[in-house]
Amino acid sequence: MSDLTRMTATEIAGLVAGGETSAVEVTRAHLDRIAAVDDRVHAFLHVDSEGALAAAAKVDERRAAGEELGPLAGVPVAVKDVLTTKGVPTTVGSKILEGWRPPYDSTIVQRLRDAGTVMLGKTNMDEFAMGSSTEYSAYGPTHNPWDLDRIPGGSGGGSAAALAAYEAPLAIGSDTGGSIRQPGAVTGTVGAKPTYGGTSRYGLVAFSSSLDTPGPCARTVLDAALLHQVIGGHDPRDSTSIPQPVPDVVAAAKLGATGGLTGVKLGIVKELTGEGAEPGVMAAFRESVDALAKLGADIVEVSCPHFKYALPAYYLIAPSECSSNLARFDGVRFGLRVGDDGNRSLEEVMSLTREAGFGPEVKRRIMLGTYALSSGYYDAYYGQAQKVRTLITRDFTAAFEQVDALISPTTPFVAFPIGARTSDPYQMYLADLFTIPTNLYGGPGISVPCGLSDGLPVGLQIMAPTMADDRMYRVAAALESVVGTFTPPAL
Ligand code: GLN
Numbered sequence: 385m386s387d388l389t390r391m392t393a394t395e396i397a398g399l400v401a402g403g404e405t406s407a408v409e410v411t412r413a414h415l416d417r418i419a420a421v422d423d424r425v426h427a428f429l430h431v432d433s434e435g436a437l438a439a440a441a442k443v444d445e446r447r448a449a450g451e452e453l454g455p456l457a458g459v460p461v462a463v464k465d466v467l468t469t470k471g472v473p474t475t476v477g478s479k480i481l482e483g484w485r486p487p488y489d490s491t492i493v494q495r496l497r498d499a500g501t502v503m504l505g506k507t508n509m510d511e512f513a514m515g516s517s518t519e520y521s522a523y524g525p526t527h528n529p530w531d532l533d534r535i536p537g538g539s540g541g542g543s544a545a546a547l548a549a550y551e552a553p554l555a556i557g558s559d560t561g562g563s564i565r566q567p568g569a570v571t572g573t574v575g576a577k578p579t580y581g582g583t584s585r586y587g588l589v590a591f592s593s594s595l596d597t598p599g600p601c602a603r604t605v606l607d608a609a610l611l612h613q614v615i616g617g618h619d620p621r622d623s624t625s626i627p628q629p630v631p632d633v634v635a636a637a638k639l640g641a642t643g644g645l646t647g648v649k650l651g652i653v654k655e656l657t658g659e660g661a662e663p664g665v666m667a668a669f670r671e672s673v674d675a676l677a678k679l680g681a682d683i684v685e686v687s688c689p690h691f692k693y694a695l696p697a698y699y700l701i702a703p704s705e706c707s708s709n710l711a712r713f714d715g716v717r718f719g720l721r722v723g724d725d726g727n728r729s730l731e732e733v734m735s736l737t738r739e740a741g742f743g744p745e746v747k748r749r750i751m752l753g754t755y756a757l758s759s760g761y762y763d764a765y766y767g768q769a770q771k772v773r774t775l776i777t778r779d780f781t782a783a784f785e786q787v788d789a790l791i792s793p794t795t796p797f798v799a800f801p802i803g804a805r806t807s808d809p810y811q812m813y814l815a816d817l818f819t820i821p822t823n824l825y826g827g828p829g830i831s832v833p834c835g836l837s838d839g840l841p842v843g844l845q846i847m848a849p850t851m852a853d854d855r856m857y858r859v860a861a862a863l864e865s866v867v868g869t870f871t872p873p874a875l
Pocket of ligand 1: 513514515516538539558559560561562563564591702813816
C-alpha cells in the first residue's frame with residue numbers, strides 16, 4: 385500500500401469502506417508521521433493516540449459487523465484547540481485554560497465522532513484565536529511546512545500546518561476574521577469559512593460571538609466539502625444556528641471539478657486587488673483569473689466601496705465582544721488560579737489570575753474593547769463600527785445582484801518569516817485585510833491554492849452570498865481542476 389498519509393480523505397475513506405485497509409492502520413500511519421515531524425512543525429498541542437486508536441478500532445468493528453459507514457468513516461482529523469473535547473485538554477492556546485479537560489464535546493466534535501472520523505488531537509493556535517501567525521500561542525509557534533522559518537498563518541496555523549505536513553488529511557478551524565482562510569492560503573491548503581450560523585458554535589470557546597465560525601480545512605476542495613457536510617447544519621444548542629440544511633456542497637464540488645463554469649458570473653473586488661498586495665501574489669491571482677475565464681466564467685470588476693473600512697470596524701467589534709466574552713475567565717470556574725493562599729480577596733485572585741493567564745495580545749484586545757464599549761465612547765466607537773458593518777453588508781448585497789460570487793487574493797502577502805510582524809500589531813492585523821469583510825457580512829468564503837510566489841503558496845478567495853456555500857465550492861473545485869494541488873518540499 386502506498387503511503388496512507390499522502391492520500392486524500394476521499395481515498396482513505398474508500399479504502400476503509402472497501403476493506404483494503406483498516407481505520408486502525410490509517411490512524412497508526414498518521415500517528416507515526418506526527419511522531420516523525422511534529423517536533424519540527426509543532427502543529428499539535430495535544431495528541432490523543434489512545435483515543436484515536438480506540439475510535440479507529442470501533443470503526444473497524446462496525447465495518448466488520450456490516451454496518452453502513454458514513455463518507456468519512458475511518459478518516460483522521462485534527463481539531464483546533466478552540467473546540468471543547470470531552471476529557472481531552474482544551475487550552476485555546478492560552479495559559480489560562482492550561483490543564484482544563486472539558487466535561488462535554490462541542491457539537492462539531494460530536495458530529496465528527498458520530499460520522500466515524502478519528503480525532504488525532506488538538507492543534508496549535510494564537511491565544512483565543514487572536515492573531516494571524518500562530519506566534520501568539522502561549523505554547524510556542526507552529527512552523528510552516530513549506531519553510532520552517534516562516535509562519536503557517538493564524539490563528540489556525542496548527543490545523544493548516546498539520547495538513548501541509550501530512551500529519552492529518554482533514555482538520556477543523558474557526559474563522560472570526562480569516563483564521564481558516566489565511567492559514568489555508570499560506571500553507572497551500574484549502575480552508576472554508578461557512579455561512580455564519582451554518583456551523584454550530586456550541587462548545588467553541590468564544591472570541592467574538594457575532595463573527596466566530598467553525599469550518600473545514602483539507603488538502604482538496606472535495607475533502608473540505610465532505611467535512612463541511614458532516615459538521616454543518618442546524619443545532620438547537622446554538623441560538624444563532626440557521627434552521628436549514630447545509631447547501632449541497634459535495635455535489636457542487638463534484639460539479640465544479642468536471643463541469644466547468646459556463647454561466648457563472650464572477651466579480652473581482654476592486655478594493656481587494658489594488659494597493660497592499662505583493663506583486664507575486666497579484667501575479668498568481670491574475671493567472672488564476674485567466675484560468676477561471678477559460679473554464680467559461682464571465683468575469684467582471686465590482687466595486688465594494690466600504691470594504692476599506694472593514695479592518696478598523698473589525699478591530700472595534702471583535703475586541704468589544706472579546707472583552708465581554710473573556711470576563712468568564714476569572715480563576716473561579718475554569719483552568720488557572722493564581723494567588724489563592726487564603727489571605728487574598730476574590731478580586732485580588734481574579735486579577736492575579738488574569739495577569740498571569742492572558743498574553744499581551746489578548747490583554748490589548750480586552751483593553752481596547754472595554755474602552756470602545758464604555759459609556760461616553762460607545763456611540764463614537766462601537767456604534768460607529770456597527771454602522772460600518774451595515775454598509776459593508778450592503779456592498780455585498782449590491783455586488784451579488786450583479787455577480788454569483790466575488791473573488792480576490794486571500795491574503796496580501798505570502799508566509800512571512802517568524803518574528804517579522806510581532807513588534808507592530810497593525811502589521812499583523814493587515815494579514816486579514818482581504819478576509820475580514822466576509823466575516824462582517826456573515827457569508828461564506830473559501831481559500832483555494834492558486835499558485836506559488838517565490839516558491840511559497842498563494843491562495844485565491846471566493847466569497848458567496850449567505851447560504852450559497854455550494855456556489856463557492858463549485859468555483860473552487862473548478863479552479864483546482866486546472867491548477868492542481870501543491871506539495872511542499874519534503875520534511
Ligand atoms: N487575525 C484576526 C484577528 O486577530 C482574525 C482571527 C480569527 O479569525 N480568529 O482577530
